[in-house]
Amino acid sequence: MAALPATVRGMRTPRRIGLTGSIGAGKSTVATLLRSRGLTVLDADEQARLVTQDPAVLAEIEARFPGVVVDGTLDRAALAGRVFGDAAALADLNAITHPRVRARIAALEAQAAARGERAVVQDVPLLFEGGLEASMDAVIVVDAPLSLRVRRVMERSGLTEAEVLARDARQMPAEQKRQRATVVIENDRDLPHLEAQVNAALRQLGLDG
Template identity: 60%
Template sequence: MRRLGLTGSIGSGKSTVAQLLRQRGLPVLDADQAAREVTAKDDTLQEIAAAFGAQFVRHNVLDRAALAAHVFGHPERLDRLNAIVHPRVRAHLRALEAALEADHPWVVQDIPLLFEGGLEAQMDAVLVVDAPFELRLGRARARDGMSEEQFRARDAAQMPPAEKRRRASRVIENDGSLEDLEAQVDRALQELGIFPPSSP
């Protein structure tokens, strides 16, 4: 099985591209969903509470918004959280991948911090989704009710878009119509030699 990494800065529209890849018959493993699943487990919750305080785990449920506000803008706190969560996410994704291997020549790994986590070496190709800053800000505010300050803090915690573009196998420009986005996805898959088992 070969891996196609999918990444992009906050508000780039990466989730839309992930859905287009699913429509084209490619299995997509979502690192954010995996993180939600592993942070619901008792051992992870206990380690987070020990590292950051019991106030972030209420009734055995992680207060994701409060923890995010606590770590973003503080690199040392974010690194500490990532050290707890990321190894568990990677192990979970490996298990999901193993279940798909017999039936799929390619799998997409949708990982927001793919480059930041040094995971590009594990990918056979990487798609980077990008869009102008103001457009990304508008999407994040509309989707999550995020303030500009919150958006800037999260954006600053990620690798700059220009560096992601430099490292990408292909770049998807998500600043136009859905039809244009679909055409770019299809072209990238053809150029990378990925032939999905079905088309939309």
């Protein structure tokens, strides 16, 4: 799956490493560990939050979903309620936000290339679901047993078990993600065990030096 980096304007572009995992798998913890090891991690959700602070974007969202922008601020819970389970509504939202998110990430990747970085990690929750696998040189999937993932999400969010399971069911099954992964990181034990697997993954990807 790995591809040779391209050269753009005399700069070698960094390898693009996708980072993903099902809800409650612990992807954010792995992202933190990768940052601590010197890698640039671009968080797609963070970029989406920044995009939706743009007044022009808010105006488009409000025009399509009246009532979700209150006093110039996006009511994320209200918006989520409007698009959850509605494929057409979600597609409309993505049409507004995704091109801008991609542009922001491309600019950040260009900055990483200018710094001479060998690799950039893209933290994308719905990487496979969004068809982004083909644009990655390798993909790390973080996984854990379903019961553990559900418990983690319930503890941090206050959602019921049924609500967590419903959200998980709307994602690609974890087993399919594992099959498509370049590297699978098991997050089913303690932090030292997870750190050891992150180090092993970096060795496997040639990013430990």
